[in-house]
Amino acid sequence: MTNTKPEEQTLSKREFILEEAAKLFVVKGFKATSMKDIAAVIGVEAASLYNHIKNKQEILVVLLGGLADSFSIGIHEIVIKKASSRDKLEEAIRMHIQVSLENRNKTHLILEDWKHLEEPELTRYLMLRKEYQDLFKGLVIDAINSGAIKKGNPELILNHILSSVRSIYNQYLYSNTSKISAQEYEESIIDFIFQGISG
């Protein structure tokens, strides 16, 4: 009866903390970012953060967990689709690019900071990653067998694809060509992967 006020908050304090922490992790790394660093950005004392989050580890778990879910859902949706193996592979790559671009700060954690996950989350994370890569590799193998892409070691091909997308993390951070739109960037990466840089 008393709660007639509509939900008007756009970002809870907790979400704000998680977001700002992710940004700091990109710049300094998880280990080198102290709770005091995070608190300073939020504008409170370090001890106050613990009213919104359990501990530093939880921040990492939540950020990486949400991301792993996005990738996992994305690949599962594509695998079950009825389409040519070439189209499915391309769609998977585009999905991977889009999720990376939409979660740039989080995605950076995939490079090195995942190592600081503690058990049991570390094992869970590695299992999800393995599953993702296996499903992705399946799409690569199907594309090879159908003649859509040339023959080769599927693991090397997958590794090349995922590394190519990883160019996103450098690009947006250290370069000044960030004027480019997400759509243009996606097309550029797709072209590099499938056609290479030759004329």
Added chain:
Amino acid sequence: MTNTKPEEQTLSKREFILEEAAKLFVVKGFKATSMKDIAAVIGVEAASLYNHIKNKQEILVVLLGGLADSFSIGIHEIVIKKASSRDKLEEAIRMHIQVSLENRNKTHLILEDWKHLEEPELTRYLMLRKEYQDLFKGLVIDAINSGAIKKGNPELILNHILSSVRSIYNQYLYSNTSKISAQEYEESIIDFIFQGISG
């Protein structure tokens, strides 16, 4: 007159420490690796390390400095060569792959741990990196202008090339296909970059 014993040492204690530290940095990252961790691998107490190295920071400086020099020398040698722009670009990519493969532990520092360099080494490192990328980008631009590779944003192309080589760090660490020789791996990456994965 007394020093008749030949130089028989293959690896000085200092070099041993630097090498083992580099390996630990790959696994745990610079910040999460303590002097105690390094000492344990060497088989001494942490305090004893300071007889061979000045401090933890020096380890990072020496490792990254040596690597930066290797890359720098490599690109300068290629730039002054008399050859087609296509050949020079390919040679630069091969050099980058070879230096990366020969210094796998060190090269890993380029991903994230360089951030923990302190001034003035940080600025020096970033300047060397910038110079390297500018020279490399020059080769890309020449290759575009001569029609050897297709038109496109040189920064995006360079970024794609360097990211493609970065697949080395994943490959050798987490995969089980390491049976592949360095030569095969180099050819594979070159082919991916120039021709892409299409048939």
Added chain:
DNA sequence: CCTACCGATCGGTAGG
């Protein structure tokens, strides 16, 4: 190369 030790900083808690 070791023992002993230091100041600084860390993540986190208690209590209000």
Added chain:
DNA sequence: CCTACCGATCGGTAGG
């Protein structure tokens, strides 16, 4: 949300 505070760990030094 803050003040006050804690135990643990860090990089590093002294002295032998």
